Amino acid sequence: MLSLSVCLALNSGFACADDYFDPAFIEVKGKKNAAVDLSAFSKTGSQAPGIYQSEVYVNGNYVDDKKIKYVIRDDRLSPVLSKSDLIEWGTEAAATPEFMALADNAEISDISKAIPDGKISFDFAQQRLDLSIPQQFIRKNAQGYVDPGSWDDGVNMLFVNYGYSGSESWHDAKSGSTNDAYLNLRSGINLGAWRLRNYSTWTDSPNNRSWNSINTYLNRDIKPLKSQLIVGDSHTPSDIFDSFAFRGAQIYSDDNMRPDSLRGYAPVVRGIAQSNAQVTIRQNGNIIWQSYVPPGPFAVDDLYPTSASGDLEVSVREADGTVRQFVQPFSSVPIMQREGQFKYSVTVGEYRSTGGAARKPSFIQSTGIYGMPWSSTIYGGTLLAKRYQAASLGLGKGLDDIGSISLDSTFAATDLRDETTRGASFRFQYSKDVALSGTTFTLAGYRYSTSGYYDFDEANGYYPGALSSGAHRDGYRDDAQEKADREIYNQWRYSHNKRSKAQVNINQTLKTYGSLYLSAYEQQFWGIGEKERSLNLGYNTSYASVNYSMNYTYANTPYYRKADRVLAFAVQVPFDAFMPRSWVNLSGSTSRRDSSSSLGISGTALADNQLAYNVQQGYTSHGQGASGSASLDYKAHFGEYQAGYNYTKDTRQVNYGATGGIVAHPYGVTFSQPLGDTLALVRAEGARHVNVQNNPGVYTDNAGYAIVPYVNPYHRNRLSLDIDSLNDKVDVLNNIQTVVPTQGALTVANFPTALGFKTMFTLTGTDIPFGASATIRNDDKSVPGIVDEKQRVYLGGVPERGEVVVRWDNGQCTAPYHIGQQSTAVINITAVCR
Numbered sequence: 154m155l156s157l158s159v160c161l162a163l164n165s166g167f168a169c170a171d172d173y174f175d176p177a178f179i180e181v182k183g184k185k186n187a188a189v190d191l192s193a194f195s196k197t198g199s200q201a202p203g204i205y206q207s208e209v210y211v212n213g214n215y216v217d218d219k220k221i222k223y224v225i226r227d228d229r230l231s232p233v234l235s236k237s238d239l240i241e242w243g244t245e246a247a248a249t250p251e252f253m254a255l256a257d258n259a260e261i262s263d264i265s266k267a268i269p270d271g272k273i274s275f276d277f278a279q280q281r282l283d284l285s286i287p288q289q290f291i292r293k294n295a296q297g298y299v300d301p302g303s304w305d306d307g308v309n310m311l312f313v314n315y316g317y318s319g320s321e322s323w324h325d326a327k328s329g330s331t332n333d334a335y336l337n338l339r340s341g342i343n344l345g346a347w348r349l350r351n352y353s354t355w356t357d358s359p360n361n362r363s364w365n366s367i368n369t370y371l372n373r374d375i376k377p378l379k380s381q382l383i384v385g386d387s388h389t390p391s392d393i394f395d396s397f398a399f400r401g402a403q404i405y406s407d408d409n410m411r412p413d414s415l416r417g418y419a420p421v422v423r424g425i426a427q428s429n430a431q432v433t434i435r436q437n438g439n440i441i442w443q444s445y446v447p448p449g450p451f452a453v454d455d456l457y458p459t460s461a462s463g464d465l466e467v468s469v470r471e472a473d474g475t476v477r478q479f480v481q482p483f484s485s486v487p488i489m490q491r492e493g494q495f496k497y498s499v500t501v502g503e504y505r506s507t508g509g510a511a512r513k514p515s516f517i518q519s520t521g522i523y524g525m526p527w528s529s530t531i532y533g534g535t536l537l538a539k540r541y542q543a544a545s546l547g548l549g550k551g552l553d554d555i556g557s558i559s560l561d562s563t564f565a566a567t568d569l570r571d572e573t574t575r576g577a578s579f580r581f582q583y584s585k586d587v588a589l590s591g592t593t594f595t596l597a598g599y600r601y602s603t604s605g606y607y608d609f610d611e612a613n614g615y616y617p618g619a620l621s622s623g624a625h626r627d628g629y630r631d632d633a634q635e636k637a638d639r640e641i642y643n644q645w646r647y648s649h650n651k652r653s654k655a656q657v658n659i660n661q662t663l664k665t666y667g668s669l670y671l672s673a674y675e676q677q678f679w680g681i682g683e684k685e686r687s688l689n690l691g692y693n694t695s696y697a698s699v700n701y702s703m704n705y706t707y708a709n710t711p712y713y714r715k716a717d718r719v720l721a722f723a724v725q726v727p728f729d730a731f732m733p734r735s736w737v738n739l740s741g742s743t744s745r746r747d748s749s750s751s752l753g754i755s756g757t758a759l760a761d762n763q764l765a766y767n768v769q770q771g772y773t774s775h776g777q778g779a780s781g782s783a784s785l786d787y788k789a790h791f792g793e794y795q796a797g798y799n800y801t802k803d804t805r806q807v808n809y810g811a812t813g814g815i816v817a818h819p820y821g822v823t824f825s826q827p828l829g830d831t832l833a834l835v836r837a838e839g840a841r842h843v844n845v846q847n848n849p850g851v852y853t854d855n856a857g858y859a860i861v862p863y864v865n866p867y868h869r870n871r872l873s874l875d876i877d878s879l880n881d882k883v884d885v886l887n888n889i890q891t892v893v894p895t896q897g898a899l900t901v902a903n904f905p906t907a908l909g910f911k912t913m914f915t916l917t918g919t920d921i922p923f924g925a926s927a928t929i930r931n932d933d934k935s936v937p938g939i940v941d942e943k944q945r946v947y948l949g950g951v952p953e954r955g956e957v958v959v960r961w962d963n964g965q966c967t968a969p970y971h972i973g974q975q976s977t978a979v980i981n982i983t984a985v986c987r
Contacts, residue, residue: 202223202224202225202230203222203223203937204220204221204222204223205220205221205223205277205280206218206219206220206280206887206889207219207220207221207232207275207280207281207282208279208280208281208282209221209242209282209284210281210282210283210284211242211243211284211286211291212284212285212286212288212291213283216242216243217241217242217869217891218871218889218890218891219891220887221233221234221282223275226262229275230275230277231262231273231275232273232275232282233260233262234260234261234264235257235258235259235260235261236252236255236256236257236258236259236261236267237257237258239252239261239264239268239284239286240257241300241302241303242284243286243291243292243298244268244286244290244291244292245290245291245292248267248268248290249267249268249269249290251266251267252267252268252290255267264284264286268286268287268290269287270285270287271284271285271286271287271290272284272285273285298412299412299867299868299869299893301376301410303893304376304867304893304894304895305892305893305894305895305898305900306345306346306894306895306898307343307832307894307895307898307899307900307901308343308818308819308834308899308900308901309342309343309344309345309818309819310342310343310816310817310818310899311340311341311342311343311816311817312340312341312814312815312816312817312828312832312899313338313339313340313814313815314338314339314340314813314814314827314828315336315337315338315811315812315813315814315815316336316337316810316811316812316827317334317335317336317810317811317812318334318335318443318444318445318795318808318809318810319332319333319334319335319808319809319810320332320333320334320431320445320806320807320808320809321333321806321807322804322805322806323804323805323806324474324803324804325803331358331359332357332358332359333357333358333359333431334355334356334357334358335354335355335356335357335440335443336354336355337352337353337354337355337440337441337443338351338352338353338354338355339351339352339828340353341897343897343898343899346373346374346895347371347372347373348371348372348373348896348897349369349370349371349372350368350369350370350371350372350897351366351368351369352366352367352368352369353365353366353367354367354439354440356440365439367386367439368385368386368387368398369385369386370383370384370385370386370387371383371384371385372384372896372897374407374410374895374896375404376410378404378406379406379407379410379411380404380405380406380407380410381404381405381407381896382402382403382404383402383403383404383405384401384402385400386398386399386400386505387399387403389403389498389500389518390405390498390520392488392496392520392522392532393520393522393532393533393534393545393547393561394518394520394534394536394543394545394563394608394609395608395609395610397504397505397506397609397610398504398505398506399500399502399503399504399505399516400502400503400505401500401501401502401503402500402501402502403498403499403500403501403502404498404499405497405498405499405500406495406496406497406498407896408496409865409866409867409868409896410867411494422434422452422453422465422467422481423450423451423452423453423670423672423689423691423704423706424450424451424467424469424479424689424706425449425450425451425469425704425706425719425721425742426446426447426448426449426450426451426469426471427448427471427719427742427744427747427749427773428448428471428472428473428749428771428773428780428782428799428801429445429446429447429448429472429769429780429782429784429797429799429806429808430445430446430448430469430470430471430472431443431444431445431469431470431808432444432445432446432451432453432467432468432469432470433467433468433470434453434465434466434467434468434481435465435466435468436465436466441465444795444810445784445795445797445808445810447755447767447769447782447784448740448742448749448751448769448771448782449721449723449738449740449742449751450691450702450704450721450723465480465481466478466480466481467479467480467481472780472782472799472800472801472804472806473777473801473802473803473804474804475746477708477717477719478708478717479687479706479708479717480685480687480708480710481687488522488530488532488547488549488559488582489524489528489530489549489551489557489559490522490523490524490530491524492524492525492526493524494523494524495521495522495523495524496521496522496523497519497520497521497522498518498519498520499517499518499519500516500517500518500519501516501517502515502516503515503516504516504538504609504613506610506613506614512540512613513613514538514539514540514541514613515538515539516536516537516538516541516609517536517537517538518534518535518536518537519534519535520532520533520534521533521534528550528551528552528557529548529549529550529551530548530549530550530559531547531548531549532546532547532548532549532559532561533545533546533547533561536609538609540567540568540612541565541566541567541568541607541609541612541613542565542566543563543564543565543566543609544563544564545561545562545563545564546561546562547559547560547561547562547580548560548561555585556583556584556585557583557584557585558581558582558583559580559581559582560579560580560581561579561580562577562578562579562580563577563578563580563606564576564577565577565578565606565607565608565612567605567607567612569607569612574605574606574607575603575605575606576601576603576604576605576606576607577601577603577606578600578601578606578608579600579601580600581600600652600653600654601650601651601652601653601679604650604652604679604680606650607650608650608651611650611651649678649679649680649681650678650679651676651677651678651679652677652678652679653676653677654674654675654676654677655674655675655676656673656674657671657672657673657674658671658672659671659672663694666694667692667693667694667695667701668692668693668694669691669692669693670689670690670691671688671689671690672687672688672689672690673686673687673688673689673690674686674687678711681711683710683711684709684711685709685710685711686707686708686709686710686716687707687708687709688705688706688707688708689704689705689706690704690705690706691703691704691705692704698727699724699725699726699727700723700724700725701722701723701724701725702722702723703721703722704719704720704721704722704723705718705719705720705721706718706719715745716745717744717745718744718745719742719743719744720742720743720744721740721741721742721743722740722741722742723738723739723740723741724738724739724740725737725738725739726738726739728754728756732754732756733756733758734756734757734758734762735754735755735756735757736754736755736756737752737753737754738751738752738753738754738755738767738769739751739752746775747773747774747775747777748773748774749771749772749773749774749777749780750771750772751769751770751771751772751780752769752770752771753767753768753769753770753782754767754768755767755768761788761844761849761850762849763787763788763789763850764785764786764787764788765785765786765787765788766783766784766785766786767782767783767784768781768782768783768784769781769782769783773801776802777801777802778801778802779801779802780799780800780801780802781799781800782797782798782799782800783797783798783799784796784797784798785797788826788849788850789826789850790824790825790826790850790851790852790854790859791813791824791825791826791854792811792812792813792814792824792825792826792827793811793812793813793826793827794809794810794811795808795809795810795811796808796809796810797809812826812827813825813826813827814826814827814828814860814862816828816832816834816860816899818834818899820834820836820856820858821856821858823854823858823859823860824854825859825860825862826850826851826860826862827862828860828862829862829863829864830866830896830897831863831864831865831866831894831895831896831897831898831900832860832861832862832863832864832894832898832899832900833860833861833864833870833872833892833894833899833900833901833902834858834859834860834861834899834900834901834902835853835858835859835860835861835872835874835902835904836857836858836901836902836903836904837853837857837858837874837885837904837906838856838857838906838908839856839857839882839883839906839908840853840857840874840879840880840883840885840904840906841853841854841855841856841857841880841883842854842855842878842880843857843859843874843875843878843879843885844874844875844878845859845861845872845873845874845875846872846873846874846875847873848861848862852878857906861902864892864894864900866894866895866896866897866898867893867894867895867896868893869891869892869893870891870892870893870894871889871890871891872889872890872891872892872902873888873889873890874888874904876888881910881911881977881978882908882909882910882911883906883907883908883950884906884907884909884911884936884949884950885904885905885906885907886904886905886906886907886936886950887904887905888904890902890903890904906950907936907949907950908950909949909950909951909952909953910950910951910952910953910972910975910980911947911948911949911951911978911979911980912947912948912949912951912972912979912980912981912982913945913946913947913979913980913981913982914927914945914946914947914948914957914968914970914982914983914984915943915944915945915981915982915983915984916940916944916945916946916957916959916966916968916984916985916986917944917983917984917985917986918966918968918985918986918987919966919986919987921940921944921959921961921966921986922940922961922962923940923941923942924939924940924961925939925940925959925960925961926938926939926940926959926960926961927939927940927946927948927957927958927959927960928948928957928958929948929950929951929952929955929956929957929958930955930956930957930958930967931955932950932952932955936948936949936950940959946959947979951972951980953971953972953973954970954971954972955969955970956968956969956970957970957984957986959986966986966987967986967987968984968985968986968987969984969985970982970984
């Protein structure tokens with residue numbers, strides 16, 4: 154017996170029979186010898202043929218997510234693929250003679266016959282299709298490559314993106330109330346690949362009511378050149394010359410069209426508010442952001458700059474009317490390019506300034522950046538106008554563990570007051586990201602070697618009337634005084650061309666001990682000894698679920714005689730034991746004028762944390778006394794709304810705001826949260842109030858449409874619907890879609906729906922085998938089902954009246970039905986099938 158067992162064990166590996174499940178082993182309760190049709194499931198790995206949503210991977214890399222038809226081949230599910238599918242997923246069109254000979258729509262039943270050693274594997278449980286294709290037959294594309302043929306220009310649209318903030322203030326019983334309002338509008342029209350855009354603002358205050366159209370331009374991409382074309386008002390690139398506004402035409406290479414692995418910034422504006430304050434950020438004289446912030450440190454990380462550089466002027470108007478101002482330097486400095494990559498721009502037009510420039514000459518500017526071997530990059534450019542000529546040349550170099558640096562020089566000749574001045578500017582830039590220590594270090598230094606150097610802005614914005622001295626006053630400043638100060642300050646800066654500038658930005662993570670950031674810059678001008686300085690320093694940490702932060706800011710300019718210093722701290726303690734998702738906040742700050750402290754509570758409520766609230770009570774020294782504030786922020790699927798109230802010893806204020814978007818498209822009009830540049834339209838007709846996953850607060854409207862406000866252009870974006878939020882009479886046949894929009898497009902993600910009842914049929918009158926398939930006759934939108942052992946089948950998207958068609962291996966039957974007046978989530982119906 155033992156020898157027989159050993160013999161069987163040694164020879165068991167030679168068994169060649171396939172795995173097989175005999176349906177006769179299934180015993181249907183109450184039905185002896187009942188028929189069972191499991192022909193589609195009887196072999197290992199088998200499933201019912203049909204169309205399945207599949208994630209597609211080629212050699213382990215994700216490439217697509219789409220519906221694919223599967224048929225039974227060799228007792229297994231096999232995908233029905235075409236030559237064009239394989240080419241889209243990266244197969245070389247000329248991979249083999251056999252593959253080349255196939256028509257684009259030719260079905261490939263056996264991939265190994267067209268692609269030697271090609272293999273296909275389908276994991277039904279994961280709905281994952283894996284293709285193994287030898288590397289020699291794969292196009293040599295960079296990681297993250299997306300075929301330009303799949304780029305979608307989207308549908309035609311008209312949109313408006315709005316941001317409104319306003320307030321009503323009472324300073325004392327005699328002066329009455331004052332109103333302040335600000336509105337910014339980004340609007341546009343899409344026609345095919347063309348995009349028309351306008352950016353306008355409206356300001357309404359006691360001393361200033363104005364409408365300002367900041368820029369209008371026409372834009373489209375040029376796919377063969379991987380470039381963008383702009384005609385109208387825009388800004389020149391800032392990587393070589395300082396950016397400035399122009400009206401004309403520009404063509405430039407677009408890094409977004411490159412794969413992620415081949416491409417190489419708006420800043421975070423930080424500050425401290427000592428009360429419920431209005432923060433205003435300007436760039437090139439235009440307001441680009443304005444809102445109200447609670448007491449304590451604030452960080453503005455959602456800017457929409459009008460250009461890629463240009464210092465940001467930040468004004469913090471406290472509740473008592475005191476205004477503090479500082480400058481946040483802003484320039485985008487990545488210059489390095491991969492070997493063989495070329496980045497360019499050509500701009501022709503007229504200089505444009507909103508600051509009352511002395512002259513507006515025509516010009517032509519061209520720049521080029523080319524990636525060289527040995528981790529180096531060469532770059533340069535020219536800028537030519539009637540009274541201004543400049544040329545720049547530079548070199549960037551990667552220094553391995555040390556970081557990367559760039560050195561360049563710019564020479565310029567400028568005609569001012571009928572005389573020509575010549576000068577040179579030398580620039581040094583350094584950047585380093587130390588992953589091991591969590592340090593991100595960026596340093597940029599500018600030094601102008603002669604007083605005769607002017608950049609193009611300075612050359613055209615030169616003010617002959619220099620301000621020799623200023624007597625800036627502390628305390629309350631109304632809008633007119635603040636505007637006058639700003640205009641005089643801008644004149645002062647234009648009257649003193651820059652001599653040197655140094656800038657440093659450091660972000661340091663300290664693992665479990667928190668994080669530290671430092672941002673500082675110093676700028677010196679010709680003709681004056683004082684310097685313009687700014688410093689932001691902060692530390693954040695958390696211990697036992699309690700958050701701590703310490704912040705310091707310093708700002709000084711030669712024009713403003715006194716430096717502004719603010720030191721602040723904040724402690725945030727969870728309050729969940731009493732109120733879910735809430736915090737108790739303690740904060741304090743001190744400056745050269747006064748000190749303040751506050752205590753309050755903040756938190757979120759409602760689904761998806763749609764409602765945020767903040768209530769604070771504070772005290773300020775030097776006779777200011779008690780202060781307080783309360784605010785609400787509600788994020789709906791059709792917009793975001795704010796309301797607040799704050800008071801001090803002498804003032805009372807109510808503030809309010811609203812942001813959102815309105816999009817008109819071929820299917821109607823859809824309201825949205827604030828819009829980004831590139832959008833996706835979710836189209837799931839009849840699926841009301843369904844959440845778009847990974848997009849908080851984004852739900853379909855009553856018609857089944859929603860705007861996803863931010864998608865990545867020229868890249869695959871995977872969108873999915875939360876099927877748990879579907880109502881009783883809607884089924885989504887495919888809840889995952891992939892879109893690849895072009896820049897500025899409104900791409901459509903179609904989610905086919907089955908509108909009707911969710912129904913459980915119990916079929917009688919005929920012995921139906923377990924495993925038979927069931928569908929609704931002449932209704933390709935309903936969801937099919939499989940009959941169980943009790944002759945029940947669940948079908949979705951069922952119309953009120955119709956016929957259920959049941960098919961099995963060698964037979965079929967039909968069951969007429971009528972649902973009638975039933976309102977349960979799942980309708981139960983007994984129908985006779987003959």
